[in-house]
Amino acid sequence: GTPxxxxxxxxxxxxxxxxxxxxxxxxxxxNGARLRDTDHSLKAGPRGPILLQDHxxxxxxxxxxxxxxxxxxxxxxxxxxxxxxxxxxxxxxVSRAGFLAKGKETQVFVRFSTVLGSRGSADTVRDTRGFATxxxxxxxxxxxxxxxxxxFFIQDAIKFPDVIHAGKPHPxxxxxxxxxxxxxxxxxxxxxxxxxxxxxxxxxxxGIPRSYRTMEGFGVHTFRLVNxxxxxxxxxxxxxxxxxxxxxxxxxxxxxxGVDPDFHRxxxxxxxxxxxxxxxxxGLQVFPDTPDETFAGIDxxxxxxxxxxxxxxxxxxxxxxxxxxxxNFFAETEQVAFHLGNLVPGIDVTNDPLLQGRLFSYLDTQxxxxxxxxxxQIPINRPHAPVNDMLRDGFHQQAVHAGVAPYRPNSLxxxxxxxxxxxxxxxxxxxxxxxxAPKIRENPASFDDHYSxxxxxxQSMTPVEKEHIIxxxxxxxxxxxxQVIKERQxxxxxxxxxxxxxxxxxxxxxxxxxPTQPLAEVEPSAxxxxxxQLWPAD
Ligand code: HEM
Numbered sequence: 026g027t028p029x030x031x032x033x034x035x036x037x038x039x040x041x042x043x044x045x046x047x048x049x050x051x052x053x054x055x056n057g058a059r060l061r062d063t064d065h066s067l068k069a070g071p072r073g074p075i076l077l078q079d080h081x082x083x084x085x086x087x088x089x090x091x092x093x094x095x096x097x098x099x100x101x102x103x104x105x106x107x108x109x110x111x112x113x114x115x116x117x118x119v120s121r122a123g124f125l126a127k128g129k130e131t132q133v134f135v136r137f138s139t140v141l142g143s144r145g146s147a148d149t150v151r152d153t154r155g156f157a158t159x160x161x162x163x164x165x166x167x168x169x170x171x172x173x174x175x176x177f178f179i180q181d182a183i184k185f186p187d188v189i190h191a192g193k194p195h196p197x198x199x200x201x202x203x204x205x206x207x208x209x210x211x212x213x214x215x216x217x218x219x220x221x222x223x224x225x226x227x228x229x230x231x232g233i234p235r236s237y238r239t240m241e242g243f244g245v246h247t248f249r250l251v252n253x254x255x256x257x258x259x260x261x262x263x264x265x266x267x268x269x270x271x272x273x274x275x276x277x278x279x280x281x282x283g284v285d286p287d288f289h290r291x292x293x294x295x296x297x298x299x300x301x302x303x304x305x306x307x308g309l310q311v312f313p314d315t316p317d318e319t320f321a322g323i324d325x326x327x328x329x330x331x332x333x334x335x336x337x338x339x340x341x342x343x344x345x346x347x348x349x350x351x352x353n354f355f356a357e358t359e360q361v362a363f364h365l366g367n368l369v370p371g372i373d374v375t376n377d378p379l380l381q382g383r384l385f386s387y388l389d390t391q392x393x394x395x396x397x398x399x400x401x402q403i404p405i406n407r408p409h410a411p412v413n414d415m416l417r418d419g420f421h422q423q424a425v426h427a428g429v430a431p432y433r434p435n436s437l438x439x440x441x442x443x444x445x446x447x448x449x450x451x452x453x454x455x456x457x458x459x460x461x462a463p464k465i466r467e468n469p470a471s472f473d474d475h476y477s478x479x480x481x482x483x484q485s486m487t488p489v490e491k492e493h494i495i496x497x498x499x500x501x502x503x504x505x506x507x508q509v510i511k512e513r514q515x516x517x518x519x520x521x522x523x524x525x526x527x528x529x530x531x532x533x534x535x536x537x538x539x540p541t542q543p544l545a546e547v548e549p550s551a552x553x554x555x556x557x558q559l560w561p562a563d
Pocket of ligand 1: 096097098099100103136137138154155156157170171172176177181182183185244245246328361362363379382383386387390391394
């Protein structure tokens with residue numbers, strides 16, 4: 026084979042971030058020539074003009090001019106930390122993923138984020154939070170790219186540009202910078218009633234976490250797990266914070282946004298520097314892999330639905346400890362690139378149409394954001410497993426590949442490395458049957474119920490949580506200019522709960538409409554109000 030000359034174990038920890046940039050006692054050019062003066066440009070006499078031949082001036086200014094890379098199109102505002110994941114071995118029956126084995130330690134990098142605000146926006150705005158984890162496993166990198174809310178706004182990835190266009194600031198005024206307090210957001214969620222579930226989570230205290238350390242995380246989609254025997258199960262991933270789930274009061278969130286826009290970033294950094302390492306348990310809800318991919322009547326491929334924990338308890342499978350802050354924000358937090366397609370043996374995707382679209386989107390956007398196809402060679406993105414791929418050349422290629430042309434089988438290049446491989450450690454796509462079905466652009470009927478789980482969420486809240494939700498809808502809708510949008514959203518609230526609707530209507534000074542469909546009969550879920558319950562007393 027033609028081994029990749031990249032350091033296979035080129036982990037961010039073993040590569041000092043200063044490796045190329047800050048060696049030796051002297052200041053030099055980028056090419057290592059020692060500098061005499063970096064404070065004055067080369068001029069024709071003390072009064073100028075500056076000479077074009079001043080290479081040091083041009084190098085210094087040119088590099089500065091290109092310091093910024095595009096911010097992420099969503100989740101631009103974030104903060105990261107390194108840590109360790111330790112498997113409990115309790116997932117052995119359902120997944121052969123090596124990092125879940127008992128006592129196995131794996132390095133991780135986590136990036137927390139808001140979704141809608143730009144890179145410089147405030148931390149404590151009402152929004153969903155990203156919770157993306159890169160596990161540098163021996164079997165390749167596994168990325169769990171989740172949120173702090175277990176459902177999503179849309180059921181099909183083709184709607185993602187639409188929901189984000191609606192949620193981002195108005196194109197003419199660029200306001201609001203980071204909140205769901207405007208016409209296009211409420212226009213979208215009232216016209217696309219599948220968004221009502223995610224929206225009520227946003228309007229609840231979950232939309233204003235106290236700290237990243239006190240947030241749950243969710244993989245949202247259902248994944249397919251495979252064990253040693255090749256048996257499959259469906260599963261949802263959960264992160265449960267050891268500190269429990271805590272939120273800010275809305276007034277606190279607003280004050281913090283002004284007084285300390287870096288509130289969450291500072292909190293995470295300070296906690297880790299002080300040795301108060303935040304911890305989460307990774308948990309799994311496991312379901313039988315039946316042909317209809319439903320559980321208790323819930324379509325597991327619908328990303329706007331949860332499975333209540335009373336029906337499928339979350340089982341702890343490992344522990345995450347964040348114990349090291351980044352050395353360099355740009356090199357680590359900014360350049361990290363997550364992708365749902367970064368899977369390891371034992372974990373596979375399902376046909377959830379949102380998940381399927383995400384598999385395309387992240388790689389595509391990173392080609393622009395990180396300028397070319399070689400961003401897996403950036404230190405923070407390098408796998409901690411040996412790399413021997415057939416990818417060659419391209420912008421920012423760091424490896425010096427040897428051997429003849431990379432194609433397989435190849436009789437000139439020492440044989441076929443696949444034959445030498447122990448296939449039991451390779452990733453195998455689960456041969457799920459794809460039904461003979463017509464090509465269509467429509468959702469299954471099992472995606473049609475947009476209200477019963479929203480009502481379940483509302484019913485599960487305590488009185489004070491309900492009060493917060495009413496106040497949040499009233500505040501955010503109160504920022505809309507268009508009355509027709511407020512009225513349409515009130516109609517959606519009527520279909521969730523009459524009390525919720527009438528309280529918000531009163532706050533807005535508008536009449537409360539009647540429901541347009543029968544209210545779902547749901548039992549309140551204990552799990553939604555009592556969170557962070559996995560942790561046993563140590
Ligand atoms: C970024 C989560 C749906 C496109 C992110 C990030 C998270 C996330 C956590 C930030 C990653 C980081 O910290 O660097 C989710 C979740 C989703 C979802 C949980 C639904 C369950 C989608 C969909 C699309 C999409 C449907 C597109 C079809 C993107 C893009 C980025 C992003 C383009 C920026 C990535 C980058 O620049 O590196 N998402 N997302 N997301 N997401 Fe999603």
